[in-house]
Amino acid sequence: MKYQSQKVAKLYFIAAIGLFVGQILFGLIIGAQYIWGDFLFPEIPFNVARMVHTNLLIVWLLFGFMGAAYYLVPEEAETDLVMPWLATLMFWIFLAAGAATILGYLLVPYSSLAELTQNDLLPTMGREFLEQPTITKLGIVVVALAFLANIGLTILKGRKTVINLVLLMGLAGLAVFFLFSFFNPVNIVWDKYYWWWVVHLWVEGVWELILGSILAFILIKTTGVDREVIEKWLYVIIAMTLITGIVGTGHHYYWIGTPEFWQWWGSIFSAMEPIPFFMMTVFAFNMVNKRRRNHPNKAAVLWALGTAVMAFLGAGVWGFLHTLAPVNYYTHGTQITAAHGHMAFYGAYVMINLAIISYAMPLLRGREAANSNKSQVLEMWGFWLMTISIIFITLFLTAAGILQVYLQRFSDSPMPFMVVQEKIELFYVLRELTGLVFLAGLIVYIASSFVGSNEPEATAEGEVVAS
Amino acid sequence: MNGHEHDNPGKGLAIAGESLFLLNLLFPVLPLLALGVLYFRHRNTANLLVECHLKQPWITALFSTALFLLINLVAALSGGYNSLENLVSIHSLVALEVYTLLVILPLTVPGLLGLTKAMAGQCYRYPLLGRFL
Numbered sequence: 001m002k003y004q005s006q007k008v009a010k011l012y013f014i015a016a017i018g019l020f021v022g023q024i025l026f027g028l029i030i031g032a033q034y035i036w037g038d039f040l041f042p043e044i045p046f047n048v049a050r051m052v053h054t055n056l057l058i059v060w061l062l063f064g065f066m067g068a069a070y071y072l073v074p075e076e077a078e079t080d081l082v083m084p085w086l087a088t089l090m091f092w093i094f095l096a097a098g099a100a101t102i103l104g105y106l107l108v109p110y111s112s113l114a115e116l117t118q119n120d121l122l123p124t125m126g127r128e129f130l131e132q133p134t135i136t137k138l139g140i141v142v143v144a145l146a147f148l149a150n151i152g153l154t155i156l157k158g159r160k161t162v163i164n165l166v167l168l169m170g171l172a173g174l175a176v177f178f179l180f181s182f183f184n185p186v187n188i189v190w191d192k193y194y195w196w197w198v199v200h201l202w203v204e205g206v207w208e209l210i211l212g213s214i215l216a217f218i219l220i221k222t223t224g225v226d227r228e229v230i231e232k233w234l235y236v237i238i239a240m241t242l243i244t245g246i247v248g249t250g251h252h253y254y255w256i257g258t259p260e261f262w263q264w265w266g267s268i269f270s271a272m273e274p275i276p277f278f279m280m281t282v283f284a285f286n287m288v289n290k291r292r293r294n295h296p297n298k299a300a301v302l303w304a305l306g307t308a309v310m311a312f313l314g315a316g317v318w319g320f321l322h323t324l325a326p327v328n329y330y331t332h333g334t335q336i337t338a339a340h341g342h343m344a345f346y347g348a349y350v351m352i353n354l355a356i357i358s359y360a361m362p363l364l365r366g367r368e369a370a371n372s373n374k375s376q377v378l379e380m381w382g383f384w385l386m387t388i389s390i391i392f393i394t395l396f397l398t399a400a401g402i403l404q405v406y407l408q409r410f411s412d413s414p415m416p417f418m419v420v421q422e423k424i425e426l427f428y429v430l431r432e433l434t435g436l437v438f439l440a441g442l443i444v445y446i447a448s449s450f451v452g453s454n455e456p457e458a459t460a461e462g463e464v465v466a467s
Numbered sequence: 468m469n470g471h472e473h474d475n476p477g478k479g480l481a482i483a484g485e486s487l488f489l490l491n492l493l494f495p496v497l498p499l500l501a502l503g504v505l506y507f508r509h510r511n512t513a514n515l516l517v518e519c520h521l522k523q524p525w526i527t528a529l530f531s532t533a534l535f536l537l538i539n540l541v542a543a544l545s546g547g548y549n550s551l552e553n554l555v556s557i558h559s560l561v562a563l564e565v566y567t568l569l570v571i572l573p574l575t576v577p578g579l580l581g582l583t584k585a586m587a588g589q590c591y592r593y594p595l596l597g598r599f600l
Contacts, residue, residue: 281579282586289587309576317575321567326555398568410557 001363003074005081010364011091012067013357017446019060019098020350024439026053031435034421034428044106051131052105057345058129059098064353065174065210066091066147069167071360072217073151077158083150090146097139101132123184127195130181137181144175162231163220166238167213173206189257196252203349204248204273204315208241211311211352212280218304218359219284224292233283240276248273251323255332263325270323274316277308277348284308294460297362297370299379299448303355306387310347318343318394330409335424336401343394346386354383354445361449367457374452378444385441392434400427480509481520481585488524489578492571495535499528519590520581527574527596534570538562 001007030049032039040049074081081087104113110131117133119125124134132140148171155164180197216234220227250266284305295301318340322331331337358379362371370376408420415423484505491498506525509517539562542548547558577593584591592598 278579282583285580285583286586289583289589309579312579313572313576317567317572321564324563327560327563330557330560402564 003080005084005087006071006074006360007364008081008084008087008091009067009071009360011088012063012070013361013364015091015095016060016063016067016353017357019056019063021442021446022102023053023056023060024435024442026050026056028432028435028439029053031428031432035425035432048105048110051110052102054129055105055131056102061349061353063094064349064357065171065207066094068210068214068353068356068360069147069151069171071356071364072214073154073164073167074158076161076164076217077155079154079158081150082153082157086146086150090143090150093139094143097136097143101136104133105131122182124182127181127184127191129199130195134182137178140178141175144178148172148175161227162234163213163216166209166216166234169238170206170209170213173209174202177201177206192256193253193258196249200249200252201246203344204245205242207349208245208276209238211307211348212237212241214352214356215280215284215304215307218300218355219287221359222295222297222301222304223287223290224295225287225290229290230283230287233279233287237276237279237283240272240279244269244272244275251325251328254325254328267323267325271320273323274312274320277312277316281308281312295369296458296460297359297376298458299371299376299383300355300359302380302383303351303358306383307347307351307355310343310351310387310390312347314340314343314345314347314394318398321398330405331401334401334404334408335397335427336405339394339397339401342397343390346390351387362457370458371448372452372455373458374455375448376458378448378451382441382445382448385444386438387441389434389438389441393431393438396427396431396434400424400431403427475514475516475588477512477514477517477520478585478588480505480517481588482582484517484521484524485578485582485585488528489575489582491528492531492574492578495532499532502528516585516588516590519592520585523591523593523597524578524581527577527593530596531570531574535566538566538570 026049029040029044030046030053033041033046033049037046070081070087104117108116110125113133114120114125117125117135119134122134124137125131130137148168151168151171155168177198180194183194185191185194212234216230219225220230247265248270250262251270253262253266285308288301288305322328322336322340362369371379403424404420407415407423408417484502487498487502487505491502502521502525506521509521512518539548539559542558542562545558547556547562548554577596581591581593
């Protein structure tokens with residue numbers, strides 16, 4: 001760790017992992033409710049558990065992104081954060097607001113929560129992923145502004161690199177597009193239209209910039225490849241991301257009441273959305289193949305390479321699987337969407353967060369470069385358990401989705417939704433079992449932070465001749 | 468390990484071989500023909516890098532294209548593609564899904580890894596299929 005103020009990232013990373021555990025536990029609860037409908041009912045109804053599962057995901061990823069920014073911006077800008085105290089203060093505010101919101105979901109009926117938080121003054125609640133009370137949303141805006149000011153002023157004061165500027169662009173976009181969560185028109189078509197400006201333009205737009213910059217940072221640090229080479233790749237990747245991702249929003253506009261031309265625009269541009277992910281994979285492996293040195297933190301390199309492959313498969317291939325309008329006509333909102341969502345979020349955003357945590361945490365905890373071999377071996381076990389689990393979860397959900405499409409939407413005598421849910425129960429059982437393996441992987445991953453602390457650091461094996 | 472890649476005269480060919488293989492997965496047949504031309508022109512090469520990155524993509528692309536044709540043949544025999552209006556039908560859509568899941572998905576990752584190894588001037592053996600080639 002080169003700058004003292006980078007230390008604030010540690011708080012964010014620890015909170016992120018804590019919330020990740022919560023997200024997985026609630027995922028297992030809703031997975032069980034797909035099999036036993038009244039599991040934990042009425043204490044934790046399905047709609048509430050699902051809301052907690054998805055909201056925790058978003059919040060912990062944001063914690064991870066903020067931690068990543070607080071870690072890498074000082075190093076890139078070659079100067080301390082301008083206001084480390086503000087980063088710490090915002091951490092506690094964000095954590096308190098997040099915890100209060102989750103407790104609100106769990107302890108108070110949603111309609112009462114809306115009344116309690118004066119939603120009628122500025123109604124924003126009741127929409128998927130944006131269920132947070134208005135006051136929480138306002139809190140998120142305050143945290144985001146303080147965060148951007150801190151990061152922006154640090155970059156302004158120090159060295160401007162492609163990595164920190166792309167990261168800043170992504171984070172600024174994240175904050176700007178969140179503002180559309182306050183726009184809540186009565187017309188349901190307009191409502192959905194702009195709702196996707198938050199949801200889609202986050203995950204298939206500005207978040208990809210954040211992903212690209214964090215990945216580039218890790219690759220520079222672990223491979224020693226020239227910054228210029230990595231920056232050129234980053235330019236092309238983010239250009240392709242924005243070219244395909246912005247108009248690609250159209251794949252959400254097929255059936256919501258928007259004009260029919262979106263079926264063409266959405267199909268064409270979103271069919272190209274795998275391109276930046278494809279390039280990211282080529283980029284990551286290319287840099288590792290051209291490395292000038294072997295980095296002792298093998299776990300971080302594994303996470304970085306894993307991110308590239310899994311993001312390409314989850315976001316790219318599984319996205320393409322159901323993105324063309326004629327295909328989406330049948331698959332819309334089925335378990336195929338859930339399969340894509342699980343692998344894409346894990347591959348792109350969970351893994352990049354775990355990659356930067358894996359790279360930065362040993363340094364934040366006082367190591368020179370990496371954890372001990374013992375700790376890394378355990379961490380890599382966590383990597384494989386979680387990654388293989390998510391692949392199987394995705395395959396089971398895909399199989400469930402294909403059967404669902406056939407039984408519910410295509411066969412000569414289509415069956416009702418709930419009847420079909422019973423028919424595909426076997427896949428839900430398999431998904432739940434695989435989810436338990438995922439939880440085991442997460443526990444192993446966390447355990448790796450506590451194992452081998454007293455052992456010496458791992459060292460790099462063999463020297464690599466520069467290309 | 469990476470020191471001599473710039474000197475390797477076959478690197479461009481190796482990259483072209485893997486790129487055509489990947490392109491053939493997305494748009495089958497035409498890239499296969501180009502890959503075939505490259506393969507037959509250089510099949511007796513002594514350059515290990517070229518051999519590695521042309522032979523495997525060529526044979527695997529033959530395999531993937533055969534599956535593409537087979538899947539579409541089944542779609543056609545079961546009632547798809549019988550008129551221009553019927554080009555986008557449930558048959559062609561199912562064929563697209565099956566091809567994506569069974570062919571593109573398992574073959575893209577080896578192709579990607581092959582491409583990055585070719586760019587680094589290194590040989591690469593495809594998992595499973597590579598053992599037999």
